[in-house]
Amino acid sequence: MTTVWRRRWHQLKNDRRAALAAFMVMGIVLALLPFVTGELLGRSWVRIIDFALLYIMLALGLNIVVGYAGLLDLGYIAFYAVGAYLYALLASPHFGLHWPVWAILPMGAMVAAGFGVLLGAPTLKLRGDYLAIVTLGFGEIVRIFLTNLNAPVNITNGPQGVSLIDPISIGGFSLGETHSLLGVTLPSTYTYYYLFLVLTLAIVFISIRLQDSRIGRAWVAIREDEVAAAAMGINTRNVKLLAFAMGASFAGVSGGLFAGFQGFISPESFTLFESVIVLCMIVLGGMGNIAGVVLGALLITVFPEALRYLGELQQLLFGRVLVDPNDLRLLVFGLALVVVMIFRPAGLLPSVRRRREFSADESVLTQEQASLYDARR
Amino acid sequence: MDIFLQQIVNGLVLGSIYALIALGYTMVYGILELINFAHGEVTMVGGMVCIAILQVLLPAGSVPVVVAIALGVGGAMLVCMLLGLAIERVAYRPLRRAPRLTALITAIGVSIVLQNSAMLIWGKQYVSFPEVIEIQRYEFGGAHITNLQITIVLLALLLMIALLMLVYRTRLGRAMRATAQSPDLAALMGVNPNSVIAATFIIGAALAAVAGIMVSAYYGLAHYYMGFLLGLKAFSAAVLGGIGNVAGAMLGGILLGIVESLGAGYIGPLTGGFLGSNYQDVFAFFVLILVLVFRPSGLLGERVGERA
Amino acid sequence: MTHVANPSSAHRDAAGGLPAGAVLAVENVSKHFGGLAALDQVSFQVHAGEIFGLIGPNGAGKTTLFNVITALYVPNSGRVRLNTQTLSGCKPHAVVQHGLARTFQNIRLFANMTALENVMVGRHVRTTAGVLGAILRNRATRTEELATTRRAQELLDYVGIGRHAQQLARNMAYGDQRRLEIARALATDPVLLALDEPAAGMNPSETESLMTLLTRLRADGVTILLIEHDMRLVMGLCDRVVVLDYGKKIAQGTPAVVRGDARVIEAYLGGVLT
Numbered sequence: 001m002t003t004v005w006r007r008r009w010h011q012l013k014n015d016r017r018a019a020l021a022a023f024m025v026m027g028i029v030l031a032l033l034p035f036v037t038g039e040l041l042g043r044s045w046v047r048i049i050d051f052a053l054l055y056i057m058l059a060l061g062l063n064i065v066v067g068y069a070g071l072l073d074l075g076y077i078a079f080y081a082v083g084a085y086l087y088a089l090l091a092s093p094h095f096g097l098h099w100p101v102w103a104i105l106p107m108g109a110m111v112a113a114g115f116g117v118l119l120g121a122p123t124l125k126l127r128g129d130y131l132a133i134v135t136l137g138f139g140e141i142v143r144i145f146l147t148n149l150n151a152p153v154n155i156t157n158g159p160q161g162v163s164l165i166d167p168i169s170i171g172g173f174s175l176g177e178t179h180s181l182l183g184v185t186l187p188s189t190y191t192y193y194y195l196f197l198v199l200t201l202a203i204v205f206i207s208i209r210l211q212d213s214r215i216g217r218a219w220v221a222i223r224e225d226e227v228a229a230a231a232m233g234i235n236t237r238n239v240k241l242l243a244f245a246m247g248a249s250f251a252g253v254s255g256g257l258f259a260g261f262q263g264f265i266s267p268e269s270f271t272l273f274e275s276v277i278v279l280c281m282i283v284l285g286g287m288g289n290i291a292g293v294v295l296g297a298l299l300i301t302v303f304p305e306a307l308r309y310l311g312e313l314q315q316l317l318f319g320r321v322l323v324d325p326n327d328l329r330l331l332v333f334g335l336a337l338v339v340v341m342i343f344r345p346a347g348l349l350p351s352v353r354r355r356r357e358f359s360a361d362e363s364v365l366t367q368e369q370a371s372l373y374d375a376r377r
Numbered sequence: 378m379d380i381f382l383q384q385i386v387n388g389l390v391l392g393s394i395y396a397l398i399a400l401g402y403t404m405v406y407g408i409l410e411l412i413n414f415a416h417g418e419v420t421m422v423g424g425m426v427c428i429a430i431l432q433v434l435l436p437a438g439s440v441p442v443v444v445a446i447a448l449g450v451g452g453a454m455l456v457c458m459l460l461g462l463a464i465e466r467v468a469y470r471p472l473r474r475a476p477r478l479t480a481l482i483t484a485i486g487v488s489i490v491l492q493n494s495a496m497l498i499w500g501k502q503y504v505s506f507p508e509v510i511e512i513q514r515y516e517f518g519g520a521h522i523t524n525l526q527i528t529i530v531l532l533a534l535l536l537m538i539a540l541l542m543l544v545y546r547t548r549l550g551r552a553m554r555a556t557a558q559s560p561d562l563a564a565l566m567g568v569n570p571n572s573v574i575a576a577t578f579i580i581g582a583a584l585a586a587v588a589g590i591m592v593s594a595y596y597g598l599a600h601y602y603m604g605f606l607l608g609l610k611a612f613s614a615a616v617l618g619g620i621g622n623v624a625g626a627m628l629g630g631i632l633l634g635i636v637e638s639l640g641a642g643y644i645g646p647l648t649g650g651f652l653g654s655n656y657q658d659v660f661a662f663f664v665l666i667l668v669l670v671f672r673p674s675g676l677l678g679e680r681v682g683e684r685a
Numbered sequence: 686m687t688h689v690a691n692p693s694s695a696h697r698d699a700a701g702g703l704p705a706g707a708v709l710a711v712e713n714v715s716k717h718f719g720g721l722a723a724l725d726q727v728s729f730q731v732h733a734g735e736i737f738g739l740i741g742p743n744g745a746g747k748t749t750l751f752n753v754i755t756a757l758y759v760p761n762s763g764r765v766r767l768n769t770q771t772l773s774g775c776k777p778h779a780v781v782q783h784g785l786a787r788t789f790q791n792i793r794l795f796a797n798m799t800a801l802e803n804v805m806v807g808r809h810v811r812t813t814a815g816v817l818g819a820i821l822r823n824r825a826t827r828t829e830e831l832a833t834t835r836r837a838q839e840l841l842d843y844v845g846i847g848r849h850a851q852q853l854a855r856n857m858a859y860g861d862q863r864r865l866e867i868a869r870a871l872a873t874d875p876v877l878l879a880l881d882e883p884a885a886g887m888n889p890s891e892t893e894s895l896m897t898l899l900t901r902l903r904a905d906g907v908t909i910l911l912i913e914h915d916m917r918l919v920m921g922l923c924d925r926v927v928v929l930d931y932g933k934k935i936a937q938g939t940p941a942v943v944r945g946d947a948r949v950i951e952a953y954l955g956g957v958l959t
Contacts, residue, residue: 129411140659205820224798229795
């Protein structure tokens, strides 16, 4: 049954006119989305969509590190934090600086990329599990420093975080205010939506291009067999660092946008669990597959809202809320991770390659069971 | 220096606790090549359950303190052993042949589940350890040590010796070592890998339970989040000593405890007040990173040669 | 079968510094592991356009020597030179850049990539498109990608598995996988192709096909260094061989000469047969 649908899907994919039509439809849907959502579900949902877009950017960045290059980075949120704090420090009363967004965001991308190289460099010789733990350690170190760099010199303002961050403003047009365009009211969440959408589409575009390129192949080669990749002339060190840097740069941009959008940041937004949630998004959605990652990010961002209905359900059934639905959020994530890994490890929308990796066919080639010290060169 | 001896004492206590937890990590890694992320949470559960039992038994006044403590410790150990067994069975066994990344992610998932379950059961507040132990201090050489600290160190030492005997003098221990070297070969020799793995988890969990109780007794409280940091540090200790190596985990644990304690004590003066002891947690991470970058096989690990 | 003008488009004019015609020079290479001397003062040269065999009983140090040559190991003393370039001390990927490509005894293909993709990865070291090129897909990048794909297909055709281009490496027949590994190594435009037991696990007819392929490669100007246990292949194919035993070179010369050498016989059989 599924093979019939799959064949139809392939035929559809290759039909140029169908593709064009699909693009146009999607374009219209995306353009009207905030208005439709605002009417149907309420304006607060547009804000949720804005956050979803930020998470999609994050997830796509981590997708490069974990999904393409196969490097399990558990400290990824540190790059998000770098981007956010850079924006906050350069566009708020904290230091009295008010740089424009078009200057800060590229800087954020580059500084985050720099951190990516910095954090990636010591991990290059490490194998999977160790890499995960070290990156986790780095993530925590960054957070601890952010929390404590308020004495003797107050750089990050410690646990209180930085507030009153300038909203993003483009050419004098501040996204933090409600505007009126052609008689249509545009609350700030709407205008932010369009900005985030453009940047998200750019990142999706970049991800697609990278996937099917010389670099993309090099990443997959390293993921498959690092020794063989090096033996084919790939400079594994540089290629891995490139993955870290690219992934980090996406997070840096997203972080800057987050700071401007929310107006306030603190180290509490950048904990290990944020890293894990981003990881969940790509694992559940389908590692390495851009569509899957986007789906995963959407599902997970929207999920807490769905949980709210759980609270209402309990109210209905028991007359009171037994368990605060918010507390269940992470528990369900954890369960979902375990269940998905056991029953559908390739995720909801696995990439073609991943499905092959996890498929049960007997392979003629048995990969050598890599030992602990294999890539130690 | 005047605080030196005190920091050493504190470090020994801390280190003993780390060592007990590290043993669980190192044994599981040795056999499955898996970082059991959930191990830290098992430690936390040990502390929580013991407190819960004590809270039930003590107020009535009918149960003598010693019995209550024994039941508390025993109960916690039992619960943790069952928990460890369950985790292995439900989450790890189906993934024995799966890629390492998959198993790792599952371990993270289990850790999250445990942590949040604990939060739902015991709440987000700190839980205090009942006042059952009369603290007595002994002074010596400018430092002081309490009876609790002595108990912790001695008990840990006892358990470590017991474990060493188990691993090197018993049939089960031999089976464990064989499975760690080569599961398939051990199976050919008649060792049931499932039993050995189950035993490994059970033993590790028992030790973790004791460690969890020690931590909550020592600091006077327990918290659903305490397993995370403890686990991370203990894992660093295991790596420091040489992952997969039982004696290494013990050595690594003690060393890490001392390093952390000395570091916390001296970091202020050393950095001219720029970094304070609130950076204490960072030490474990730095140790971990340094070890993995410069000597990944750890202190007592074998230097495995490169393979073609 | 398609004829490819040049299986390796490497330059062959840079032979300065070495005795005329020598492509690879192994000079007094020694390697210890702890107290064990795996290699002891091994020296030989591989000449351009020949098929050179590295043989010896198990444990003689052939794979160790191979790994030293391909810079997976650093020798304790001595050096390896490829044309004018000293290889020992280089990083493994740099060795490929200088013109030495290898295959592995246990076949290390990229299992979940197609045959074509595997060979395209081999082109990595001879192409330059970076992140910017990937994102912009400008003309230079598109041209390069097209050339990479074409060349990869060419090489697959050359080794005889062109029709399997879209098949996953791990689903291919064993013999085809070996050929794929060779095609992938050829994609790096090597000056010297180093094959680690290319005939391992092959039946006689597969070995025969392999020999045909290697002969073709030699005819098309590729220099080959190989480790091999299959004596039929060694005797039938190699122009010259070097024999190792316990890390030392014990004989060198044409297969016919070496075969009759008493020390070689003793090394393999543990003593002269009466």
